[in-house]
Amino acid sequence: MDWMKQASISAQKSDAVFFYVFGLSVAFLLFITVLMIYFVIRYSRKRHPKAEQIEGHMGLEVLWTVIPLLLFLSIFYYGWTNYEYMRQAPRDAMEVKVTARQWAWSFQYPNGKQSKVLYAPLNKPMKLEVRTLDVIHGFFVPAFRLKIDAVPTHANTTWFQATRLGSYDIECTVICGVDHSLMLSKVIVVPEAAFKAWYFGGEDAPAPQPVAAPPQPVAPALHPAVALMTAKGCLACHSVDGKPMVGPTFKGLFGKREAVLVAGAARTVTVDDAYLRQAIQAPMKSVVRGYPPSMPVTPLAAKELDEIVGYLKTLK
């Protein structure tokens, strides 16, 4: 089946355990259901008018305590050994830094190369070190049976060895705000030679695939504030060219009259210097009508704030 594609060694390990437990479960479910139905029919009032008062049976109690216990322990053991394998990266694995932020992934390779999709060589182990810049996210590649959370202040690691060429979905599994379900990317597994060519070569990616990455802001990359706002993540939600994204665009913002909600009550304000500063530092004080109250507070130094506000004023 296509969706059960096993594209990594972990996938084979995980599925082995899955089918073991699944088999046991089906067997027990059938057994219990059939027994239940059989008893209801066989001992119905009509067929069996006089009930026998059986208080219990010690042997049976022991039996159905010990057998499930042993089976459960075997499930535990099998699950644990395979899990250990799935977590312990081999020493020669290439180490890639994964950075999550609302709502995008980025990948950085040992030589400093960065990309928005994860390129991986076939049949070579790759170790991932997953971090986040804001809230918790979850890094999930279903085809690899690979999942690890990106938790602030922790650097979690995992690894995989792809066994099939192709491009596979990356999804975010921990609720992280409005666009949680758009926090997608791809792993692209290519032959080792192609990977090397990309890794050591220019910008061109091998076999580029259309990727459902979040829209990139088309910014005139001139002003230093743009770089700053990219780094701080502002431009993941705001555009400077008039396009509304998660948040309102910055274009023509300064001086505009705007409808906002202050503590749930509707107000109209003029966007001035003070408003901008408040909107950035305490976004929840007033929320623009028609947008979700989802802008995070990003810690900014005073100088950075001045720079951003100064730049926003110029966007006519």
Added chain:
Amino acid sequence: MSDATHAHDAVHRDDFGARLGMWLFLVTEIVLFGGLFIAYAYMRATYPAEFHHAGAELNATLGVTNTVVLLTSSLTVVLSLVAIQRGDKVKTMAFLSTTLVLGVTFLVIKSFEWATKFHHGLYPNAPHLATLPHGEQVFFGLYFTMTGLHGLHVIAGLSVLAYMLVKVAREEIRQDQYVLLENGGLYWHLVDVIWIFLLPLFYLAA
């Protein structure tokens, strides 16, 4: 048993049941603070050095004084119970009043201490605190949360005991019926026990 449980009798009294209920309530309080102790242990394991450093900022003399104040107030509560069991209303009220005074003293000292911390910019969200290492920020966060919650319990305990004082005066609590006072006392002792743990965690052994 026969007529004691008859359907139309007056509500039968179950002092042990009342105390059982109170103890179960105390269990919830123990676990409530237990949650905070778990958080403390977790954070202390994460930031041992910072906790040590931040703990030095606290005034151990005030902490110890407050411990003695609270221990003494616990003593007077239990003495008031002995008094009521002996039917000595005057002594009961005297002991209870002492407890109230001591409890208020505890709060006064505590607020003194908090005020000093605020003065030094060591309160949550303070600009000065934000410049300190992470572990110290967490330490003060825990300090204010735990002593604050404890303070609220002191206030609650004081209100309960004040109410008991009124009841003793009105002789609704008396020699043959004092389980209310007993339960109020239990609560106060628990507040004391919690402080017994807070003292070394923050003032002495951090």
Added chain:
Amino acid sequence: MSEPAITASAHADAHGIEHPGYGTFVKVWLALVVLTGLLVLMSHFGQSYAVWGLLILTPIKASLVFYFFMHLRYEGPLLKTIVLVSLGTLLIFFALLFSDVAFR
């Protein structure tokens, strides 16, 4: 157990009579104050002493309060069990939490 109501009232009546006097409690209070002093003293010898003081003396102090001031000494097994169960649960919570924290 089988006739709770009867044992209850009997217990409540006996309760007042078998109670100790003022003296016991004053002695317990003295012990508590002394232990507090000891705790402070230990903390002057350095961090590790302070921690040992915390781990040994504080539980003793707490037990004194539980046992005497809170009358556990004079109660039946039920209330004692309840307290032990709650403390035991907390202890297990700690232990399991540290199976994570201590081995990271």
Added chain:
Amino acid sequence: MSTHATTGQPSYLVDTGARKGLVAWLLSTDHKRIGLLYLGSMVFFFFVAVALGFVMRLVQLTSFEHLITAQTYNALFTLHGVIMVFLFVVPGLPAVFGNFFLPILIGAKDVAFPRLNLASWYFYMAGAAIVVIALFTGGGAPDTGWTFYVPFSLRTGTNVGLAVFGAFILGFSSMLTGINFITTIHRMRAPGMGWFRMPLFCWAVYSTAWIQILATPILAITLVLVILERAFGIGIFDPAKGGDPLLYEHLFWIYSHPAVYIMILPAMGAITEIIPTFAKRTIFGYKAIAFSSVAIAGVGSLVWAHHMFTSGLSQFAVMTFSLLTMIVAVPSAIKVFNWVSTLYKGSIDFQPPLLFALTFIFLFCIGGLTGVMLGALAVNVHVHDTYFVVGHFHYVMFGGTGFAFFAALLYWFPKMFGKMYSKKAIYASWFPLFIGFNMLYFTMLVLGVMGMPRRYFHHLPQFNTGHEIATVGSWFLVLGLLMFFGTLVHALFKGEKAEDNPWGGVTLEWTIPSPPPQENFEEIPTITTGPYHFPQESQG
């Protein structure tokens, strides 16, 4: 049973005091009336949540996606989860049936602290009201999921603070109820009612009450910390100040895992009452079932971190918690086997409550077995936070607790209201319920294995078919539900008068009139036999 009550007193439904009508209900300390107050308010909140669940399914039909925004969707599942968990399944069976039947089953006139009992209901209503208010005020409905994970719950501008405060108050209600039940069981059992003569529902409620007391305070303090963090920035959870989100996860699950056993234990207890009554024989393995309740309560408090396997726990912790998770499944297995064995050589009188009880066993087994899959580490890594988890918990919470609630309602309805419902209509409602349920939630299990993450507004195209099947399933389910509750409401007003003992049950509630008199018993009975003692002449 030695005594048979005569109808000396008026029924509890009749106002005899100075107060009349609504006021008499709102100020009543009668455990039976309080049980009904809970029932009424729960049905109300429950239908709010059902409506939310229904809308959620609708927007998963791709063509309906534009109906709402992603932000609204996030608010929907959060509220659906919060209402279902905190307002419905956690208080559910203990508050309604525990209140109504626990005192009767142990031969008491009321609970130990009747006024505290009423206060619990007011706490419940206050908490519930606050949760509902949180939807419409401040920054809007919370969008974090019912788990309120930090730091997202600290950063979001939505009304998390108030919602969390509501949950905190609800926690109080739960704790007070627990205190009340434990004291009641220890102090108010009728003469002769030893521990092993208690009906097993009482054992289940007793174990539940202990979890309520030992775990709920942890939730309370965790929620307080979230509120303080949002209001004052104390820094314990906020990574920007040195706090640790994993500490939050630990604290949250230390409560919330045991909470799932708060949900299921009384449900299992109710099933244990129903099966002997219709099999006309004593329960198989009384002590095994009683002790397994206690074991679930005990071991169930020690497995919380199985919700955190992918969050970066230490390897040692991962191993420990997976092992403990497997062990906690054993007592559930014991119960299932004993229930099935109780049917053996019975004389089975097939009636609607039994049908729903057996459906419970089937659905709970699927839920429990998927739980075991989740507990197997190598599998968890793949299916954690996918629709597989969503499927699992709907099977246990809805298929388990929900269906047990239905079964208990069918079983005790004639006793509570003195009216009998149409059995045919109930059988008819079972089909859409059962088919819809499995269509909806089994598909979710499959979607999860395919890699569909939970809490997703948009989904990738490969999941379209699955979502469509599930949505159609939800329509059947809702249809069945409307039929079910329609039947009961109809019976409430137009039903025939029920007999005192319509099912031939032998526990104490069946010895008193339907509906029960105000003081429950004319005279407190003296107990001389075990709870499921079927005298020979009652058969044939």
